[in-house]
Amino acid sequence: MITASELHEGMALRIDHQIYKVLDVASRAGAAKMSGNVQARLCNVHSGRLWDQHFRPQERLEDVAFERRNLEFLYSSGGTCVFQRLDTFEQVEFPSASLGLAEQLLPPGTELIGEFAGDEPVSVLLPNTVEARIASTAAPARAQPDSGTKEASLDNGRHIQVPLFIAPGELVTIDIRTGRYVERVRTQRKKGT
Template sequence: MLVFEPEAHMVTASQLRAGMAIRFEGNIYKVMAADYHPGQGKMGGTTHARLKNLATGTLWEHSFRSDLKLEDLAVEKQPMDFLYSDGEACYFMNPETFEQVSIPAAVIGQQASFLQPEMRVAVEFIEGRPVSVQFPDVIEVRIAETAPPAHQQQDSTWKTAKLENGVEIMVPQFLKTGDVIRLDLETMKYMDRAKSGEKKRS
């Protein structure tokens, strides 16, 4: 009996967009960013992509010929609740089926330190395997420790602040210990002070 493999869905490098997943040279990558640069004259265009290896968590930047064909992999997202981390992996549970899955902490990256028990996130699956976590773009987090406010300092000066999960970032001088701020998780940069002043609980 002949078994036919499903035909791979191919895209050209010029079609790459953030959030897609591709197979390249035997590895599966998530596209974190992609910029297409048209060529001049007879020179073909190129696509500069920032990729994340979903087996190791390593970030990699590469320029593809715009007409290069790449295998486009379907990404399935399932809402799941974070359970715990043992340092090596983070564990999640489907709230409807109670199925549990794990993803290496190294693959999730520094954002793993912002996971809280029962926090609901979108876990991304490729070919039935959990490979990554989709976090909200912005989260609210409390400052656990920082130098006292220095209002006389210029607004352009910043200071170090340790967040409640131990991560250190740079914040403006006027902030104090206990303040709740909004943080851009992609860049790990301070955005502004949370309007409510109280951290929203999931």
């Protein structure tokens, strides 16, 4: 048990038999007879729903300890993302809502770290960016780097905006939170080829 004044980003709480991850915390001091409060933005780890909640600073809350385990992303289907634990090869399901855009952008075989409360899956620690191959787009145009964008289709079927100089078949980096193009992946050429 902890008090609300001890809350910090990244913690997990059990409230009414549901597990919530703390996304953001702000404390306000009270004045005179008014007591302060702790405002926390929480995310239900099963449904992905956000909840803004106010607590009294001395309110007792049940914190949940995380255990981190290595996982490999397998596939997503029917509102769930299926991972495999690398230590036991057991399959674990996370709600697609808890992964957001990552569900559509993560390539199968990606190794990630999962957080568990006992044997209950809580969340997946996602990278900031992923690499994806451009399946189709208009022919590249030689232009200034910041001059414009065009639509491109990734190998997973998702459509994004890329700079005019990107060609089909190229590998690009995509921001996993926004789904936007970040940069072209440069590949090393072997000497003598």
